[in-house]
Amino acid sequence: GDSVTQMEGPVTLSEEAFLTINCTYTATGYPSLFWYVQYPGEGLQLLLKATKADDKGSNKGFEATYRKETTSFHLEKGSVQVSDSAVYFCALKAAGNKLTFGGGTRVLVKP
Amino acid sequence: GAVVSQHPSRVICKSGTSVKIECRSLDFQATTMFWYRQFPKQSLMLMATSNEGSKATYEQGVEKDKFLINHASLTLSTLTVTSAHPEDSSFYICSALRTSGRVDEQFFGPGTRLTVL
Numbered sequence: 352g353d354s355v356t357q358m359e360g361p362v363t364l365s366e367e368a369f370l371t372i373n374c375t376y377t378a379t380g381y382p383s384l385f386w387y388v389q390y391p392g393e394g395l396q397l398l399l400k401a402t403k404a405d406d407k408g409s410n411k412g413f414e415a416t417y418r419k420e421t422t423s424f425h426l427e428k429g430s431v432q433v434s435d436s437a438v439y440f441c442a443l444k445a446a447g448n449k450l451t452f453g454g455g456t457r458v459l460v461k462p
Numbered sequence: 463g464a465v466v467s468q469h470p471s472r473v474i475c476k477s478g479t480s481v482k483i484e485c486r487s488l489d490f491q492a493t494t495m496f497w498y499r500q501f502p503k504q505s506l507m508l509m510a511t512s513n514e515g516s517k518a519t520y521e522q523g524v525e526k527d528k529f530l531i532n533h534a535s536l537t538l539s540t541l542t543v544t545s546a547h548p549e550d551s552s553f554y555i556c557s558a559l560r561t562s563g564r565v566d567e568q569f570f571g572p573g574t575r576l577t578v579l
Contacts, residue, residue: 387570392572393572394466394468394555394570394571394572394573395506395555395557395570396570397567440505440506448494448496448559448566448568449496449508449511450496450506450508450568451508452505452506453505454504454505455503455504455505
């Protein structure tokens with residue numbers, strides 16, 4: 352079946368540091384790939400997405416590129432802020448509208 | 463983005479009682495809603511797909527008689543945890559599917575933390 356694997360956290364960074372969260376997937380066919388963010392006390396929000404190979408999703412300074420050859424969708428941000436502290440989920444959507452989530456990565460950015 | 467609410471945000475109940483959780487799409491109609499369960503420090507697990515006007519579709523391993531889902535209107539789905547036990551304690555999250563032309567997107571509620579004593 353479909354699955355998503357992402358690096359375990361927590362990831363602790365200083366403000367303005369570079370952030371990478373690795374995500375790899377297993378799926379049949381050609382899934383769409385997503386990153387969701389969950390801020391403390393809030394629901395999941397879509398951060399960015401990519402629907403086909405080599406697409407790059409970007410939002411709020413975050414980027415991720417759909418790499419079919421490595422089945423990866425790593426999330427990056429060049430300079431994190433304290434407000435980026437949250438839990439980040441990588442997810443895929445294959446056939447239909449069901450989302451398969453990775454385990455989540457907690458990111459803590461310290462001033 | 464679209465807004466999805468859940469009520470209550472947290473509930474504590476005694477073992478053996480039933481608990482109802484509501485999920486509402488506030489500014490769009492949703493024929494499809496999803497219910498997830500999130501264990502501490504773990505990912506979201508899809509429990510069931512709720513379809514307006516028809517029976518819910520449950521994922522493998524999810525007890526239909528224990529987790530009753532009703533999607534009676536285009537803006538409301540409810541999850542009832544029947545005869546709750548401590549092992550049902552968890553964070554329950556719903557999402558509503560907004561369809562807009564060729565693009566479908568799930569919008570998530572803030573979650574409901576259930577604690578069964």
